[in-house]
Amino acid sequence: MNTTHTVRKVAIVGYNRIPFARANTAYANVGNQEMMTAALDGLIDKYHLKGKLLGEVAGGAVIKHTYDNNLIRECVMKTSLDPSTPACDLQQACDTGIESAIYIANKIALGQIESGIAGGVDSISDMPIAVSEKLRKILLNARKAKSLGEKIKLFLQLRPKDLSPLVPKNEESQTGLSMGGHTEITTKHYQISREDQDNLALKSHLNMAKAYDEGFFNDMITPFNGLDKDNNLRKDSTIEKLAKLNPAFDKINGTLTAGNSTPLTDGASCILLASEEWAKEQGLPILAYITFAEIAAIEYVKNQQNLLLAPLFAASRMLEKANLNLQDFDYYEIHEAFAAQVLATLKIWESPELSTQLGLKKTLGAIDRNKLNVKGSSLAAAHPFAATGGRIIGVMAKLLNEKGSGRGFISICAAGGQGVTMIIEK
Known part of the structure; x- marks a missing residue:
């Protein structure tokens, strides 16, 4: 802990991401861990971080499986960073990536760490699917059942509607609106x-x-899974093409379309933050300061x-x-x-x-x-x-x-x- 009460400057010294892909396209068969690890690997290679012990890596995903509960740490362990580098998951919806940067920046500013990585990842293609509440409870109770007969009795309570999968809804729980x-x-x-x-x-x-x-993006993006640039980009877009698109939400009186709204997307990004002293010791450029x-x-x-x-x-x-x-x-x-x-x-x-x-x-x-x-x-x-x-x-x-x-x-x-x-x- 910095006991001098001096707030240090926080330098941005690196950045990397994989190309972003519309859901169910280039990254349809990969998940959060693969994408986040690829983004981190690109950052590590670019800034010669192999084997280095960093202060912390922070990031997260808005949508993730239960086995991704320790997502960022698992990703760090799959990279060439010193495995003693700690990591934590954060989640604040679309603010997740920038809130992770604030988390790391604050620790650097207070003298708690010298360097860290902030990032974020999301896969809509690999979206978790849940089961109905009734099926979930029966499965949990079946684990505790002492005989085959007890298990069969539990499963006989199921009805066809209980077997329907539950896909996460893209809506606000407080309002029911997307x-x-x-x-x-x-x-x-x-x-x-x-x-x-x-x-x-x-x-x-x-x-x-x-x-x-x-x-401009040549040194910012690591190709991944056959993609070397964002596949949502439309170089040939025109105002006439955009004007022909139908409303996407309010089908009758709406003005939001697939062209003037962001699509569901897969991708990962990360940035390298550090104290000025650490950056200079590593021979890394100070691009800017938060x-x-x-x-x-x-x-x-x-x-x-x-x-x-x-x-x-x-x-x-x-x-x-x-x-x-x-x-x-x-x-x-x-x-x-x-x-x-x-x-x-x-x-x-x-x-x-x-x-x-x-x-x-x-x-x-x-x-x-x-x-x-x-x-x-x-x-x-x-x-x-x-x-x-x-x-x-x-x-x-x-x-x-x-x-x-x-x-x-x-x-x-x-x-x-x-x-x-x-x-x-x-």
């Missing part, structure tokens, strides 16, 4: 047009396609338009602590869970009336949209829930390192009415 269903309510509440949503989606694809063509972060939550059961708006509160509190304005940044990365969520966020920031209605202390104002998601974001790359944070932090760190100076603002919304923001500086 994230897309909530965002349709947000879209109508804040009057976000279909045209604006499609334009933002198109820009995301075009920006990412250009970044790939320019080689300087501020804030987590927030919002009520969304009574006010169902609020589900993905918690980052607005996180941003306000964080900027106040940092004594910065929203306009004091060179780049902005706002997670594109849905184009409508990004547009609603921007609209509220710009409107004194909407900011007051939501309960924000002040209006943060408009940003230069030419600085927003300049290398494409989740609508193009897609969104493996826990892996998005690592992807975004890596992109922001590289942008600032290439520029040589500046500040980056990150915002990620999440299920459960939560959200996180972060400031990265060079």
Whole structure:
């Protein structure tokens, strides 16, 4: 423990991920452990970490099997890191990757560790399937039965409906609505047009396609399972193609489509964090620093338009602590869970009336949209829930390192009415 009460600077010194893949495509037959281990292996090879003892590795998955209960530690043991490197699982819906980075960064800042890896992974293709509650109880009781007759008597209680598998539902347990269903309510509440949503989606694809063509991602991605780039990216996307897509959630009056919403996705990412001293000792570059972060939550059961708006509160509190304005940044990365969520966020920031209605202390104002998601974001790359944070932090760190100076603002919304923001500086 750092007993001098000096908070140390936290450096981002590395990043790596595997390409993201739409569910049931390239990674249909692999799971969380394989993907997370591949992302870690790529990071270890790139930054010469083989055999090294790190302070800790933290990360997690939103969707995982019961045998993945110690997921990150199991992945660490399958890499070439010193097996004495500890690890832990965290989970905070779509905030998982960035919350893991905050966890590791705080330990470095306090002097508890010198280096660590934060990451996240999710497989929709390898989704766990549960059994009915009645079947589960009968199976548990059958284990305790003392005779074959007792077991048979238990199983005779089953009915055909009890044998139906239970697939995890993509919905909020408090409301019964999917994230897309909530965002349709947000879209109508804040009057976000279909045209604006499609334009933002198109820009995301075009920006990412250009970044790939320019080689921006060459040192950021480890090929995996036959894939060397994100397979959700549509280089040939046009506003006309996007306009032809049918609504995905509200089939009659909706504006959210498969084109302006992120698809279900598989993938993994990780970042390497360290103290300045450790980075210099290892001969590793300091790409940027994590300087501020804030987590927030919002009520969304009574006010169902609020589900993905918690980052607005996180941003306000964080900027106040940092004594910065929203306009004091060179780049902005706002997670594109849905184009409508990004547009609603921007609209509220710009409107004194909407900011007051939501309960924000002040209006943060408009940003230069030419600085927003300049290398494409989740609508193009897609969104493996826990892996998005690592992807975004890596992109922001590289942008600032290439520029040589500046500040980056990150915002990620999440299920459960939560959200996180972060400031990265060079």
